[in-house]
Amino acid sequence: MTDPTNSNTDAAAPMAARSSMPGREPSSLFRFEYAPALESTAVVSLQPSYGLFIGGRFVKPKNGGSFVTINPATEAPLAQIALADEADVDAAVRAARRAFRSWSALAGKERAKYLYRIARVLQERGREFAVLESMNGGKPIKESRDVDIPLAAAHFFHYAGWADKLEYAFAGRTPQPLGVAGQVIPWNFPLLMAAWKLAPALACGNTVVLKPAETTPLTALLLAEVMQEIDLPPGVVNIITGAGATGAALVGHKGIDKVAFTGSTAVGKQIQSAIAGSGKRLTLELGGKAANIIFEDAAIDQAVEGIVNGIYFNQGHVCCAGSRLLVQESVAELVVSRLLRRIETLRVGDPLDKNTDVGAINSQAQLDKIRCLVQAGVAEGATLHQSAWPLPDKGYFFAPTVFTDVAQSHRIAREEIFGPVLSVLTFRTPDEAVQKANNTPYGLSAGIWSEKSSRVLWMAEKLRAGVVWANTFNRFDPTSPFGGYKESGFGREGGRHGLAAYCQFAEDQAGAST
Amino acid sequence: MLGGLVTHAGEALGNEQMVDDRDEPVAHLPVGSITVMAALVARSNPPDWVRAFAAGAVRIPAVDAVGLEARAAALTGRSIKKASKIAALRLAIECMDLTTLEGTDTPGKVRAMCAKAVQPDPRDASIPSVAAVCVYPELVAIAKHSLQGSGVKVASVAGAFPSGLGPLPTRLDEIRRAIDAGADEIDIVLNRSAFLAGDLARAFDDIAASKLACGAAHLKVILEAGELGTYDNVRRASMLAMAAGGDFIKTSTGKIGVNATPPFALLMSEAIRDHFEQTGVKVGLKLAGGIRTAKQSWQYLVIVNETLGPDWLTPHLFRLGASSLLNDVLMQLRMQATGLYQRPDDFTVD
Amino acid sequence: MSIDVRKTYKLYVNGAFPRSESGRTYPVNNSRGRLVANAVLGSRKDLRDAVIAARAAQNGWAKRSAYNRAQILYRVAEVMQGRREQFITELRHGVSAAAAEREVDATIDRWVWYAGWADKFAQITGASNPVDGPYFNFTVPEPVGVVGVVCPDDAPLLAFVSRVAPCIVSGNTCVVLASERWPLASVTLGEALATSDVPGGVVNILTGRRAEIVPWMAGHADIDTIDLTGCAGDRALVVTAEQAAAASVSRVVHATPREAQWANESSQSPYTIGSFVEYKTVWHPKGP
Known part of the structure; x- marks a missing residue:
C-alpha cells in the first residue's frame, strides 16, 4: 500500500471506494485535456529584498535580520524579507503613535477619501496583487483573482463609507478611535485579512502596526507601496514582517491600545493570556472545525458543490472550512459517492494555471502537519479516499482527501487540519446533527443543506457558530459580520458590527475621573 | 383508479x-x-x-438555483487554450446539429445548408462534417437527398413543433411521416401544457407514444427549459422524458427568449448522470438555441466533460443545435491555425 | 414580646438554597463592625455545582420567547417591590436609611428597565446585511451562554442587578458571586427570584471570597463570559482572572466607568446587554 500521506509520490493513492465517471471505458474516447492556461507573472515586479514599512518609508531592520520568502508551488525563493525585532516593533509603534494625533483628528470624510483611494488602487492593480498572492501563498489564481483581491477592495470601499458616518453606527453613543492597533494576520488570505483588519481600524481613526504572516508577506508589502501611492500620511499604517517573536513583541508592546489577531486558537490563547490585565482591547478570530450538515432532502448536487467549496477552497486553509461533513445516514452513500467522483475532477497543480482548482499547500510545515493528521486518521481506522489527480513533482501539494468511517472521537474529527482533508460522519435526526455539530470547542461556522426552510431556520438557531451558511458555504462579504463563538474567538469583522472592535465611546468614560 | x-x-x-x-x-x-x-x-x-x-x-432531488448557477459559472470560467481549444472546436462541429427552422425555409435553403454540413469549410478539407441537419418535416426528403452518402444525419422536428399542442394522433402521424421521408432523428417537444398543469402522466404518455412512433429513429425530447419556470421543473421534466423513453433530452426550441444556458446544461447533465446510475441507460444531451460563439461551445463541452465525463463527448450522446455557430467555430479554428484574426466574409454564408 | 426568627443566609443554586458543601461561613458585620449574620463562604465546588445548574438551565431559558422572558423578569420586579422593606433593612447595615431606600427603589426600576429590553434588543442590534450576491443575510444577537458575574461591594444590590439583569435578559444564565462585604441583600434577591417565575438555575448566587472563587470562575471552561466588574481595584486578581480566562478563550467583561455609576440612571444601557451576547450571521440563497 502506498503511503497515503505522501501525496507527492503517486497518482494511485489508495482509494477503497474510488468512483469513475459513468460508463467510463478504456477506449479511444475523446479526452478533453485542458492545455496549461498560465497567468502571466510579468505584471509583478519583485524586488530582491524588502524592508519594513515604518513611518511611510521602507526602512532596514535595526539589526539587519532577514528571512527568505518562497513560492510554495515551486519552492523557489522570491525575495529577502526584513525580520523585525523588538526595536523595530518599537519604532513602528512610535510611528503609529505619532501619526495618531493628526489621523484621528482628520475629518471622517477625509479619512474616507484615503480608504476609497486604496479600494480603487486595489481594483486597478488587482491582477498584480492576485498573481503575487498566488505566487507567495500557493492559492489558485482564480481564487486570488475572483475572491481575495476583489473582496479586499470591497472591504476598503465599504469601510471608507463608514468613516464619515460613524455617529450613526452606535445609537446614543459617540464613537472615538482607540489609538494604535497592533494587528497580526495569517497566511491563508494574506491581503484579504490585511483589508479586514486595516479598513475598519482606519475608518474609525486608529493608526495601525500590521504584521503579515511569515510565509506570505509580499502582498502586504505591495499594499504598503499602495499606501505610498495614495499619499496616506506617514505612520498611519506600518507594516512589519517577521515570525512569531515579532508578533509577540507587537501585541506585548505597551504603546498599543488594541490587539487584533487572526490565526490559530493556540496562539490566540497565548495572546489573550499575555495581555491579561493590560487593558488592551482584544479581538480574536481563531480556528474552527465546522460541521457541514447535509439533510436527506437537500439539493444534493449543490450540496456536493458546497462540500467541495467548503473544504477544498484555498486548499482547506480556511478557518471556517467545512471540515466535518455530517450527512444524514439515509443519503450518506449517495452523497459520498457523488463527492468521491467530484474530487476526481478537481484540478490540483500550478496555482498560476487559471484552471487549477486546488493549489499548493502554503508551507512545508503545514504540509507536514496535514500528513501527520492524515496518518492519524488512517491509524485510528478511518477509511481514506484521495483524488488520483497527479501532483506536481516540486512544491508542496496534497491530494484532495476524504475520510469515511470517521467517529466523533477521532482526531481528524476534532482537530483543525487546515488542509484539503474532509472527515465524513453520519447522523439520523436533526437533534443528533445539532448535538454532533456543537460537540466541539470551536464555534466559527456551520453549514446546513436542506430544502425545508423551517428546518433550516431551526438548525441555524441551534448551531453554536458565528456564521451559518444555509445552502451555501464559504461566502464572505464586507457587510456581513464574521467571527466565532467559543474557542473560535470573539469580536466581529465586517459590517456595522465590525466597527465596534475599533471604537471606544465618550459616554463610557463619563465619571471615570470625576 | x-x-x-x-x-x-x-x-x-x-x-x-x-x-x-x-x-x-x-x-x-x-x-x-x-x-x-x-x-x-x-x-x-x-x-x-x-x-x-x-x-x-430514483430520487428527484431539489435544485438550488443559486448554487447551480454558481457551479455553472465556475465551469464556464475554465480557460481553454491552444491544443485543447482546437480539439474542442473540432468536436463541437462533429456534435453539431446544423439547423434551420423557419417558416421561410425552402428546398434551396436546405440544400445549401446540407452542403455546408458536409463540408463546413471549402478551404480546409480536414474540418469534419457536422452530426446532423435539423429541419421541418416538409424538408426532410430534400435534406436526405442532399446528404446521401455523407454520413450526416437528418433530424426533423415533429409533433406540432414548437408548442406541441396539436392533437396527439396528428403529432404521432407527423413523426411517422418525417421518418418515412428519411429522418434519422426526431425532435419533439415536451407537452408543457400537461406538465405545468400537473398531469405528468399525460406528458409521459405523449413521449412514450412518440417513442413508439419513432421506431428505430432517435427521439430527442425538447423540454423548452426556459418555459418551465424553475430548475426543479427542468430536473423533473428531464427525469420524466428519460423515463418515458427519450434518447436525448434537449433544452430548447430556439423559439423563445431563454434558450440553452450553462445552468440548464449542467442540470440536465446531472439528470442524465442520475438516470444512468439508476438504469444503466445513457441518454444524450442536446443544447439548442442562442449558441452562437465558439466560446459558448467549448464552455458547454467543459460542462459535459466535468459532469458526465468523456463518454458523453461524442455525437452519439451530445449535440449542439445551432444555425449561426458553425462559422464562428470555423473562424476560431482558422485563427488557431494561422495565428491571425479572421473576417466573416471569408466564411460561407449558406 | 415575641422573639425574632432570624434568617439563615444561604446560597441560591439551581432554584434551591443549599449551604456550602464546604460547611464554611464567614461573618458579615455592619458598618460599625457589629456582626449581623453569617454568610456562606462558598467554595470552588459550590461554583462547580452552580455552573452545572446554569448550563442545564440555559437552553430552556434562551428558548423562551422574548415576550415571555420580559414578563418573567417584570414579575421579579413585582416580587422585589413586595420585599422592599427587607432589602432596605439589609442595606442599612452599610448605609443610611435614605440611601438604602434610594438604592432599593433604583434597583427595582433598573430591573424593570432591563426587563423591557427582552423583545427590543435584537431589533436595535441585529441587521439585515445587503451582501453582494443573491443571498438573504441577517445578523442576530444570541446569548453567549453561561456568564460568571463578580459583583462589587459598592451599591451591593443595585450593582448586582445592574449586571445580572442585562446578562439574563437575552437568555443567558449566570453564576453570580455577590458582594463579598455586603452579601445579604443579594441572598434575599435570590429568594425573590425563587418566588417569581424565573426557572431554577437561571441565576445562581454564591457568597464568599473573591480571591478564592474568581480564579476558578475565570478558568472554568464552561463559563463563556466572565464579568470582572467586582474585581476593579484588585489588579493582581484581574491579571490572574484574565489569564485563566484565556485557557478556554472566555470573554472578559468589565463595567465601564459610566456603567459603574450605579445610582445614575444613565449607567443603564442596551450596550450592557450587548456585553453578554454573540452575533450570529446567517446566509441563505434566494432563488426561484
Whole structure:
C-alpha cells in the first residue's frame, strides 16, 4: 500500500471506494485535456529584498535580520524579507503613535477619501496583487483573482463609507478611535485579512502596526507601496514582517491600545493570556472545525458543490472550512459517492494555471502537519479516499482527501487540519446533527443543506457558530459580520458590527475621573 | 383508479387512437411525487428501469438555483487554450446539429445548408462534417437527398413543433411521416401544457407514444427549459422524458427568449448522470438555441466533460443545435491555425 | 414580646438554597463592625455545582420567547417591590436609611428597565446585511451562554442587578458571586427570584471570597463570559482572572466607568446587554 500521506509520490493513492465517471471505458474516447492556461507573472515586479514599512518609508531592520520568502508551488525563493525585532516593533509603534494625533483628528470624510483611494488602487492593480498572492501563498489564481483581491477592495470601499458616518453606527453613543492597533494576520488570505483588519481600524481613526504572516508577506508589502501611492500620511499604517517573536513583541508592546489577531486558537490563547490585565482591547478570530450538515432532502448536487467549496477552497486553509461533513445516514452513500467522483475532477497543480482548482499547500510545515493528521486518521481506522489527480513533482501539494468511517472521537474529527482533508460522519435526526455539530470547542461556522426552510431556520438557531451558511458555504462579504463563538474567538469583522472592535465611546468614560 | 389507468394506458400505447380518451387523469398529484411515478408505471407496462424510477429508487432531488448557477459559472470560467481549444472546436462541429427552422425555409435553403454540413469549410478539407441537419418535416426528403452518402444525419422536428399542442394522433402521424421521408432523428417537444398543469402522466404518455412512433429513429425530447419556470421543473421534466423513453433530452426550441444556458446544461447533465446510475441507460444531451460563439461551445463541452465525463463527448450522446455557430467555430479554428484574426466574409454564408 | 426568627443566609443554586458543601461561613458585620449574620463562604465546588445548574438551565431559558422572558423578569420586579422593606433593612447595615431606600427603589426600576429590553434588543442590534450576491443575510444577537458575574461591594444590590439583569435578559444564565462585604441583600434577591417565575438555575448566587472563587470562575471552561466588574481595584486578581480566562478563550467583561455609576440612571444601557451576547450571521440563497 502506498503511503497515503505522501501525496507527492503517486497518482494511485489508495482509494477503497474510488468512483469513475459513468460508463467510463478504456477506449479511444475523446479526452478533453485542458492545455496549461498560465497567468502571466510579468505584471509583478519583485524586488530582491524588502524592508519594513515604518513611518511611510521602507526602512532596514535595526539589526539587519532577514528571512527568505518562497513560492510554495515551486519552492523557489522570491525575495529577502526584513525580520523585525523588538526595536523595530518599537519604532513602528512610535510611528503609529505619532501619526495618531493628526489621523484621528482628520475629518471622517477625509479619512474616507484615503480608504476609497486604496479600494480603487486595489481594483486597478488587482491582477498584480492576485498573481503575487498566488505566487507567495500557493492559492489558485482564480481564487486570488475572483475572491481575495476583489473582496479586499470591497472591504476598503465599504469601510471608507463608514468613516464619515460613524455617529450613526452606535445609537446614543459617540464613537472615538482607540489609538494604535497592533494587528497580526495569517497566511491563508494574506491581503484579504490585511483589508479586514486595516479598513475598519482606519475608518474609525486608529493608526495601525500590521504584521503579515511569515510565509506570505509580499502582498502586504505591495499594499504598503499602495499606501505610498495614495499619499496616506506617514505612520498611519506600518507594516512589519517577521515570525512569531515579532508578533509577540507587537501585541506585548505597551504603546498599543488594541490587539487584533487572526490565526490559530493556540496562539490566540497565548495572546489573550499575555495581555491579561493590560487593558488592551482584544479581538480574536481563531480556528474552527465546522460541521457541514447535509439533510436527506437537500439539493444534493449543490450540496456536493458546497462540500467541495467548503473544504477544498484555498486548499482547506480556511478557518471556517467545512471540515466535518455530517450527512444524514439515509443519503450518506449517495452523497459520498457523488463527492468521491467530484474530487476526481478537481484540478490540483500550478496555482498560476487559471484552471487549477486546488493549489499548493502554503508551507512545508503545514504540509507536514496535514500528513501527520492524515496518518492519524488512517491509524485510528478511518477509511481514506484521495483524488488520483497527479501532483506536481516540486512544491508542496496534497491530494484532495476524504475520510469515511470517521467517529466523533477521532482526531481528524476534532482537530483543525487546515488542509484539503474532509472527515465524513453520519447522523439520523436533526437533534443528533445539532448535538454532533456543537460537540466541539470551536464555534466559527456551520453549514446546513436542506430544502425545508423551517428546518433550516431551526438548525441555524441551534448551531453554536458565528456564521451559518444555509445552502451555501464559504461566502464572505464586507457587510456581513464574521467571527466565532467559543474557542473560535470573539469580536466581529465586517459590517456595522465590525466597527465596534475599533471604537471606544465618550459616554463610557463619563465619571471615570470625576 | 390505478386499475383504470392500467387498462387505458395499455390501450393508449397499443392503439394510439385511444390516448386522448382517458377518463381518469392523474392531474392533481404533486409534480415529481413518487405516487405519480407509481401511476406511470402502472399504466405503461414499463421496463424495469421505469419500475425502479416509480418505486422511489430514483430520487428527484431539489435544485438550488443559486448554487447551480454558481457551479455553472465556475465551469464556464475554465480557460481553454491552444491544443485543447482546437480539439474542442473540432468536436463541437462533429456534435453539431446544423439547423434551420423557419417558416421561410425552402428546398434551396436546405440544400445549401446540407452542403455546408458536409463540408463546413471549402478551404480546409480536414474540418469534419457536422452530426446532423435539423429541419421541418416538409424538408426532410430534400435534406436526405442532399446528404446521401455523407454520413450526416437528418433530424426533423415533429409533433406540432414548437408548442406541441396539436392533437396527439396528428403529432404521432407527423413523426411517422418525417421518418418515412428519411429522418434519422426526431425532435419533439415536451407537452408543457400537461406538465405545468400537473398531469405528468399525460406528458409521459405523449413521449412514450412518440417513442413508439419513432421506431428505430432517435427521439430527442425538447423540454423548452426556459418555459418551465424553475430548475426543479427542468430536473423533473428531464427525469420524466428519460423515463418515458427519450434518447436525448434537449433544452430548447430556439423559439423563445431563454434558450440553452450553462445552468440548464449542467442540470440536465446531472439528470442524465442520475438516470444512468439508476438504469444503466445513457441518454444524450442536446443544447439548442442562442449558441452562437465558439466560446459558448467549448464552455458547454467543459460542462459535459466535468459532469458526465468523456463518454458523453461524442455525437452519439451530445449535440449542439445551432444555425449561426458553425462559422464562428470555423473562424476560431482558422485563427488557431494561422495565428491571425479572421473576417466573416471569408466564411460561407449558406 | 415575641422573639425574632432570624434568617439563615444561604446560597441560591439551581432554584434551591443549599449551604456550602464546604460547611464554611464567614461573618458579615455592619458598618460599625457589629456582626449581623453569617454568610456562606462558598467554595470552588459550590461554583462547580452552580455552573452545572446554569448550563442545564440555559437552553430552556434562551428558548423562551422574548415576550415571555420580559414578563418573567417584570414579575421579579413585582416580587422585589413586595420585599422592599427587607432589602432596605439589609442595606442599612452599610448605609443610611435614605440611601438604602434610594438604592432599593433604583434597583427595582433598573430591573424593570432591563426587563423591557427582552423583545427590543435584537431589533436595535441585529441587521439585515445587503451582501453582494443573491443571498438573504441577517445578523442576530444570541446569548453567549453561561456568564460568571463578580459583583462589587459598592451599591451591593443595585450593582448586582445592574449586571445580572442585562446578562439574563437575552437568555443567558449566570453564576453570580455577590458582594463579598455586603452579601445579604443579594441572598434575599435570590429568594425573590425563587418566588417569581424565573426557572431554577437561571441565576445562581454564591457568597464568599473573591480571591478564592474568581480564579476558578475565570478558568472554568464552561463559563463563556466572565464579568470582572467586582474585581476593579484588585489588579493582581484581574491579571490572574484574565489569564485563566484565556485557557478556554472566555470573554472578559468589565463595567465601564459610566456603567459603574450605579445610582445614575444613565449607567443603564442596551450596550450592557450587548456585553453578554454573540452575533450570529446567517446566509441563505434566494432563488426561484
